[in-house]
Each structure stands twice: as structure tokens, then as C-alpha cells.
Amino acid sequence: MHHTLSVLVENSPGVLARVAGLFSRRGFNIESLAVGPTERDDRSRITLRVDCSQHSIGQVVKQLYKLINVLKVNELTADDAIERELMIVRVTAQPADRADLIRLGEVFGARVCDVGPTSLMFECLEHPDKLHAFEEILKPYGVKELVRTGRVALRKSTPERTRSGRMRVLA
């Protein structure tokens, strides 16, 4: 079972090491981790994708809260959150295939960002599931190189949802 955690932390030295260290020490599996600045200089937000087949998500959240620099941990579910990820991919593209590939890219909202003699590079900012689908479509052409940022997510601001209690804030 996979979960997305949005962890608001103080921007203090070593905070990423503390979070990453906690996961390795406790044997929690991270699928992806993305960290970056927030609306405040003194805060960062870490978006974690956690595989909880071995541990309960409750235990992961409680352990995170024991870190002094962790301010807030939210579990985000697909319904409650906007989840995005950036993928850059270089795919083999013989001149004959180019038009096909570009059309496919359009379908997935990907943009061509580099063109080589026998390759194309796409950038695609989408929901991670869609990135996966796009990658599968490209595979037959030959994926030469690929990188993804790891997902980032923020809670949606739909008041109905909040009131109906579907959003989970784990405290």
C-alpha cells in the first residue's frame, strides 16, 4: 500500500538527513522524495511517497513527528490533493517516426524540448500515473534516458471535502 505524505519542516541544517535517516533506520521504504522551498523562507516541504507493506502509515507518521524539526505531517489521498511530477525523457526518433512521436506527446501534454538527429527529448509535467503511461507508450520507440523529479503534492482547497472529513490530517 502506497501513501503520499506532505511533511512541513523547519529549514534547519540536516533536516533532510534526519528525515531520510529515520526512514532507513526504521526500515521504512521510500519510493520517492522531493524537497523544496515553501511560501516561507524558514520552512521546507518534503513530499514523500511511502510503501507501507511492512509498517503502518500511523507508525511512520508518529516517528516523523518525533523529529524536532518536523512541524506538520499530512497524508494526502488522490481525491484530496493535486499531485504532479516532472519527467524528462530522451527517446529514439528516426526521421520517419518524428511526426508520430510529436503527436503522441501532444496527447500527453508533453513538450518537445530538444531535437537531435536520431532522437527527441520531451518534458512532461503531469500526474505520476500519466507519466508512467506516457513512458509505456514511448518504450517501443526506444527510451534512451529518463529522469523524474519525484512527486510533489498539495492539498486541494475544496471546502465540501474538508467538511465531510474525507481529508485526513494526521496529528
Place this chain on the structure above:
Amino acid sequence: MSATNPIPARPDTPRVAVRTGSMTGAEAIIRCLEAEGVDICWGIPGGAILPLYDAWARVEHSVRHILVRHEQGAGHMAQGYARATGKVGVCIGTSGPGATNLVTPVADAFLDSTPLIVITGQVPTHLIGSDAFQEADTTGIFMPITKHSYLITDVRDIPRVFREAFHIARTGRPGPVLVDIPKDLANATFDFSYPEEIDLPGYRPTQTGHPLQVQSAAEAIARARRPVLYVGGGVLNADACTELHAFAEAVGIPVVTTLMAKGAFPDSHPLCLGLPGMHGSKFANWAMNRADLLVTIGARFDDRVTGKLDAFAPGAKVIHMDIDPAEIDKNRKADVPIVGELRQVLPALTVAYLDLRAEDRIASKREWKDQVEEWRFKHPFRYRRVGPLKTQFVMERFRDLLADRDVIWTTGVGQHQMWAAQWLKVEKPRHFITSGGLGTMGFGVPAAIGAQMAYPDKTVINIDGDGCFQMTMQELATAVSYDVPAIHAILNNGWLGMVRQWQQLFHGERYSETLLRNDLPDYVKLAESFGALGLRAETEADVDRVIMEAVESRRPCVIDFRVDHEEKVYPMVPAGAGSSEMIDEPWDNDWVEDGV
């Protein structure tokens, strides 16, 4: 009925007014210690921490420094002091090897939730990351074994960091906090004042137990037919032993105290079943195993207590009270979780229980208590006094000869530790200090010295193994130079006895690398070479004499008890087995039909 009550959470210790104004970072550290009421600390100087030691000699202050012989000794002494007093222990080391020598005591303090402040020197800021002489990534090394850690990057942060560090170490679930100080910042000058306020938005340690959960717990206890109180070291850390006593007497049900909780509830109390787990009594283990309710108080379902988790107390509902929310549901699912300060939760629960109507309360526990009493009467700890001197006999003599003294016990790790836990009677909190979570050989000698420094007039006795003693025996020099009269009783079986026991039972009697020799070193001569008193007992007839001579000498003292190396600690639940799979001496196996 109300589940809230007026007993406040343990207050943060009041701070002492200290000198302020322009000073070096090093002097500021000493002022911070003074402000926190620290009167003693342990350490060894070295290059990167020299500015601090220079300030120690240069400025007037009220913090005593004890020069130890190995930083591990400093750490365990600070632990011994902290566990005997409930105050924060402070230890100091230089960068690199000074810091790495502190790893063991800090890991030990982390697992046993002991409040420590660990101060380490670091190479100057501009050299950090260059593999400079005696550079180690101290904060990196200590990250997974501290409650929190700091690397000072600006001299002006020193007061805030120490204020936070002490607060974090002593509040909530206590633990060690590291402060690493680059040498240039210790030498830098700034305008010092100690902050009153703390701003730690991510740290909210104290909570009040939820009144509804407290109420459910009271009702569950009332309904239970076979309840047991399962008490852990958290009760000592919370200073909630008086509250525990009142609660236990109000509900009148058997109390099991883990190794870490020995003394939290008087061993001689009629409700006390003492030690559970791997080497616990049959009656304590059977009581837990047959219980329909475990009232868990500051304990954490450690594998040395539970054995195989699935087989542990299979029919019991669990009430789990703890200050640390992460302990709830970690190893065992709690039916009624209560997160909060035990000093608040226990009285609330007592009141809630007593407020229930009498007829609701007496869902009769009589039969259960009779059953437990019968087990206790028929199946006490036993040993046979044949052949060489037995450690159990020595423990009994310590217990009986010193029954009217206020003895603080420390131990090493191994067979002798288990026999100490089985046979000694500890009636008061903070009078049994042992390495539970990490199981650190070498803990006993320095922990005893630290405890004795906290209470110079008490009798402090370290029940040690010969293997353990050799790991930290250099601290006898510390004991003699500061005239610390703790007694180090070596139960000398000439072997790494506990490991030998496992080899005998589970590894086909292949005694691989566990023979030490009981005459190497000669512990009497060794003690004398340190200027300590050295005594030896080889037979039962010697035991009383050496104990009384040691206790009455009021000198640092080593006793070499030559004990049987064949004796094994029983009963025993093999690692990974369920507690119903307990094994025992062949001659003491008549209990099987009574077991559960």
C-alpha cells in the same frame, strides 16, 4: 466524575541567574550549564575542546568537572548520575575519537530514555569537511542515537541551543541531546544572555491523557477478571512512582515490573511479581500470559519481555499508557491507548476507577489473585547450593545483609545482571540502574561512580561480571582520585557467562571464544595497584565478611567473588520463543503441568 486532575506535569527545572555580557563561546557554555543548575559533569579534554577547558580554569563558576579515563566512562557516569537523580547528566569529549568514544553511552541513553547533554568539540569551522586532524562527522554519527543534535554555526546561537537542548533532553520522553562546537566559535566573543523563552514549534512533548480513554480504561479494569499491571521504566522517568503505588493499591491487582522498572514499585510489596520476560519468574510470565487485560504503564513490549509477539498474552486486551505516541501500536496493538504524562494519567485513572460503582468494580478478581499467589508460592526462583559458590547465594547475602541500608545498585550485562534482577530486593525508585535496551557491557563501573557522586553518603554497589568489569575498569582511577567509595562486586566465573550459556543450550556446547580465565587479571592486586581496596571470596564462608568489610571501608573497593561457571540463569524463554516455551533446570521441571 472527572478524569482531569490538578497534578501538573513535571515542571521544567527553574533556571539560575548567571553572569551575562561580553564573553567567549566557551565561557558562555559554562554559564549555560550554570543556568540549567548543572553542578557536575564528566569528560576528557583535547585539541578541539581546549577553549572550553581553558575557560573552566579561567573563569569563576559553580560547575565541577570530573576527569575520567575514557569518554565511555564519562557518558556512563553521566547516565548513572541522571538515573539516580532524575536530573540531566552532562558529559564532554573532544572532536573525532573523543566523540566516537561517546557513541556507546549515548546509544545506551537513547534506548533507555536517559536525559543527557553531550558536548563535543569540533574542528574549526573553516576546516569542516576537509578531513582535518581529528575530524569526524559527529552530528551525522549521532543523529540516529540522539533525541536531537546541534552543530553550532554561529557563536550567538550558543545560549538558545543550550536552552533548547536541556529542554528537549528532560521533557517528554527523555533522551540524549548532542551539541557539537567548532573550536573557532568557542573562542569567539559575543554578548551573552540566557534566554527565558523557547521557540520550538515542532516539539510539543507534554500531553494530557484523553478523559474518554481514561474512562474506558477504568471500565476495562473493572470488567477484567485476570488483569495485570505491566510496568516499565517510563514510570521512573516520569517520576510517577507514588502515583503508581496509589493506583496499584486502589485496583489491587498484580504488578509486573520490567528490568528497567525494578524499584519503581517495591519488590517486597505483596502485589509485586517482579521481573517478566526471558529470565523472569514463572509466576510473572504466567500471569501475563493468562491475563485478560494488560494495564501497560510506561513499558514498550520489548522482545526480551514478550518473546514471540504473536504468542504473548494472547487473550489480553491492552491498555497502553505512554508519553511517546509512537510506542502505541508499535509492537502490540492497544485497545485503549492513553498518551500523556503518567503523573497526570495515573491519578486520573485512579479517580475514574474509584468513581465506578462498587458493584461494577468487583467483577471478582479474587480467584485470579489466588491463582497467581499459588504460582508464586509453588514456583519461586530456585537454585541448588551444591558445588562451587553460586552467584545467587552472593545476591541473597547482599540482599539480606544490607536490607536496612539505602543501597543503589548498578549492574553489568550478562548472567550476573539477571541474577541481580531476580534476587535483589529494591524498594525505592532509582535504586537499580542497569543497561536495559542496549545491554552494554562495561556500564556498571562508571554508572556506579556517577550514582555515588550524586549521593556521596549512600552505599552504591555495582554487581558486575568479570567480562564487563574489564571493559571499563580503568575508571577505578577516577574513583580513587575523587574518592568515590562505590563497591564493584565482580561475580567472577572466568567466562563470558551469558554467551557461554547460549552456546551450551543452543550451539551444541561449542564454547567458541568465551573463556576468559578467572585468575587473569588478579582482581585483588589490580584493585590495590589503583589504590583501591581489593577483597576476595572463594567459598560461602567468605561472603558475609567481604561484603561487610567492603561496605564499612567507605573506600573504592573491588570484590572478586569466585563463582561457579557452570551455573545457568533459569528460567529461560529462548529468544524468539513464546513465553509458554520456558525452559528450566532438569531438577526444577516439575512445574510443567502448572504452566500455561
